[in-house]
Amino acid sequence: MPHQPPCNALCWSPGAAALAVMLTSVLAGCSRGPAPPPPPPAVADVMVATPQTVRVPDYLEVTGRIDAEFVVDIRSRITGYLTKVHFRDGQFVAKGDPLYEIDERPYTANLAAATGTIEQLTGQRRFLTVQVERYEKLVGKGAASQQEFDSYSAKLEENAGALASARAQEEFARLNVGFCSITAPIAGQIGRTQLQVGNLINQDQTTLTTIVSIDPIFVYFNVDEPTLVRMMAHARESARELSTQARETVVSVGLVDDVGRTYPHQSRVDFLSNQLDTKTATITMRGRLDNPHSEDPAAPRPPMFRPGMFARVRLPLGDAVEKLVVPEVAVGSNQDRRILWVVGPDDVVTAREVTIGQKLGTWIAVAATDQATPLSAADRVVVRGLQRCREGKPVRPVAATETSLDPAGLVVPPPPPAQPVRLPDPPPSAALPPDPPRPVTAEPLPAPGETTP
The missing domain is CATH 2.40.30.170 (Efflux pump adaptor protein, beta barrel domain)
Known part of the structure; x- marks a missing residue:
């Protein structure tokens, strides 16, 4: 007969044990109560300023x-070998300053030959003049023939043409001698010389250097x-x-x-x-x-x-027109759009899409893209802490100290004469203190006409 355990022994099946553990866990969880709610998000600290309305002339950039005004390529008017360079590369020259010297000996010889030809023809002219006068008297007395007289007269006229041609050749030779010295045709700054002493220069082809007026x-x-x-x-x-x-x-x-x-x-x-x-x-x-x-x-x-x-x-x-200007650091971007973060009366920030205009130093003209929600000089625009702004979220605005805000400081006076407009740089977009927030000290916002300390 098999052995039986005593009646008072506690016997647990595996299923009963698992159920007991589950009931214990449920009862323990119910005794803890509901979980506490998460803490509210911290309010971002930002610095704000108000736009300025000024009258500025309308410009196109x-x-x-x-x-x-003048750009002159220096070329030689004769062919010859370069003998001297009178300038330093890049120096300023006045009109008429010497630049180059070309070997003038061949051209001086040509001038001397042309002068000798003139003297020879001049002597012939004197002889023919005497002969014409002599034969004119002899023909009148019947001592000479008319043909001889006509022959000397024709030679005298031929000599006159040859003499005129020789004088032109002399002038041409004299010009060539002058062209051996190249001078600056204008005042300005000269470039680098393309050829050095000893190089052959071809007439009207070789570019020696360039002069530009300044x-x-x-x-x-x-x-x-x-x-x-x-x-x-x-x-x-x-x-x-x-x-x-x-x-x-x-x-x-x-x-x-x-x-x-x-x-x-x-x-x-x-x-x-x-x-x-x-x-x-x-x-x-x-x-x-x-x-x-x-x-x-x-x-x-x-x-x-x-x-x-x-x-x-x-x-x-x-003419000048009224425009709304803000510090350029206040203009943010959302992909291809330009936006301003505007703080409402309830300190809730909203993004306004704007169109930017001309720059006035570190300030820039803006206009609302949506005419239903225009910008005004009473709006508060975020100039520091743009990266902490979220649409429809509350912020803690701190007004920038605005001193010496003279709208005339933004205006570029119409010329002439026109003075450049220099606007002070607004405070840089520095990172704000991390959460939890701490008090922010208001910093002065440079304004039109104010000098940055």
Whole structure:
């Protein structure tokens, strides 16, 4: 008979044990209560400023090129061997300065031969003149024939033609002797010499060097047809024409180093082409720039402009108009769109798509793309902390201290004369303190006409 365990022994099957463990876990979880909610997101700290409304002239910004008034290739007018070079490569020369010397001995010999021919023909002329006079008397007395008289008369006339030709040959030989010395035809800066002493120079073929005029110098630029029509319409309304002496059209010019687009140089428009280019629908204009320089060793002053330089040109199109300007650092981008982050009355930030206009130093003109939500001078625009802004999210704005906000400081006075406008740089977009937020000290926002400390 098999052995039976006692009745009071506790026996657990595998299924019962697993169920017991599950019930224990459920009862333990119910006793903990609900999980606490996550903490609210931190509010971003940003710095804001208000746009400024100013009156500025309407401009068109185009690119152009600097070009010399005169460009002369120096070539020899005779063939010969180079004997002397009078200049240093790249130096400034005045009109009439000696440049090259060519061996003049062959041409001096030709001049002497031409002079000798003249003297020989002159002697023959004196002899023939005497003979004509003598035979004229003899023919009258019947002592000589008319044929002999006619023969001497014809020889005298032939001598006159030969003498005129010999004198022309002498002048040609004298010119060739003068051409052995090559001088500067214009004032300007000379390039490097292409040939050294001892080389053969071919007449009217060999380019020895090039001279370009430096002062004054020109800037050429193209204007599209709609802009030209607008300019001419404004000129007619103003009862004046372009480039008149009474009131010249003045454009502002900047070079590649003019990163802030201040256009510090002034140029007077003195040429407008007589026709448009049908391929590009543009017309060429030219401005005249003063380009003083000095080679005085005590106070050298190189020229500012060189032919071939790239230039930016700002052309006035009309009278001053009111525009809304903001610091350029306030303009953000969303793919191919330009946006401003505007803080509402409830400190909630929203993005406004804008169209940017001309730059005034470190400030830039803007206009709302959507006319239903225009920008105004009462708006608060984020100038620092753009990377922390999110559409529809609250922010903690701190107003930038605005001192010496003179709208006239933004205005570029209409030329002439026109002074360059330099606006102070707004504070750089520096990173704000990390979360949790801490108090932000308001920093002054440079404004039109204010100098950055």
